[in-house]
Amino acid sequence: MVTDTIADYLTRVRNASRAGHRVVEIPASNLKKEITKILFDQGYILSYKFEEDKVQGSIKIALKYDKFTKEPVIKKLQRVSKPGLRKYASSVDLPRVLNGLGVAIVSTSHGVMTSKQAKAENVGGEVLCYIY
Numbered sequence: 001m002v003t004d005t006i007a008d009y010l011t012r013v014r015n016a017s018r019a020g021h022r023v024v025e026i027p028a029s030n031l032k033k034e035i036t037k038i039l040f041d042q043g044y045i046l047s048y049k050f051e052e053d054k055v056q057g058s059i060k061i062a063l064k065y066d067k068f069t070k071e072p073v074i075k076k077l078q079r080v081s082k083p084g085l086r087k088y089a090s091s092v093d094l095p096r097v098l099n100g101l102g103v104a105i106v107s108t109s110h111g112v113m114t115s116k117q118a119k120a121e122n123v124g125g126e127v128l129c130y131i132y
Contacts, residue, residue, distance in 0.1 A: 003083060005029060010077040010129060017063050017072035028057035034112035035105055035128070036061060042103050042114070044074050044131060078130040080104075090124040102132030 002008045009032050016024035026032060028050060036059055039045045046062040064073040081087040089095065094115040095104045104115035108125035118125065 004079075006031065006035070006128060007079045007082070009035065010079055013061065013063070013074065014077045017065075017074050020065075020070075022063060024061050024063065026059045026061065028059045031107070031112065032059060038103070038105055038112065038114060039131070042131070044103075074131060076130070076132055080127045080129055087127045088124065089127050091119055091122045092124075094119050094124065095127060095130070097130045098132050102130055105129050105131065 005027075009026055012024055012026050033050060036045070036048045039061075040048055044064060046064045048062070049060045051058045051060060065071065066073065089106070094106065096115070097104050100116075105128045106113060106115050106118045106125045107128055108118050108121075108123045110118075110121060110123050112128070113121075115127075
């Protein structure tokens with residue numbers, strides 16, 4: 001039984017990219033779908049597909065690799081806010097990952113977005129993860 005579904009999502013993507021897989025399949029939820037859309041918009045994955053089953057559905061993610069070195073584009077996926085210790089940040093205190101080269105994903109009252117978007121909209125929220 002998985003208690004932290006976001007950590008499971010990040011671990012599946014991390015393990016698949018390190019193993020060199022082209023596609024990874026993950027059980028779907030609305031939060032995972034939003035995180036997947038952000039990964040695609042920021043250029044960390046090639047494509048994604050939401051498949052609706054009878055019960056839960058799944059997300060198929062096509063991972064992205066460097067053309068020449070065959071290294072995964074995602075270097076690190078790090079879970080920040082955990083079920084045992086939630087991390088919240090106001091719009092002023094939102095983190096910058098690798099001086100702006102990485103992405104922090106934040107769950108706000110306006111939806112799930114990157115820290116840059118949250119700062120532009122002047123909203124804070126729960127810092128879910130760092131990606132670079």
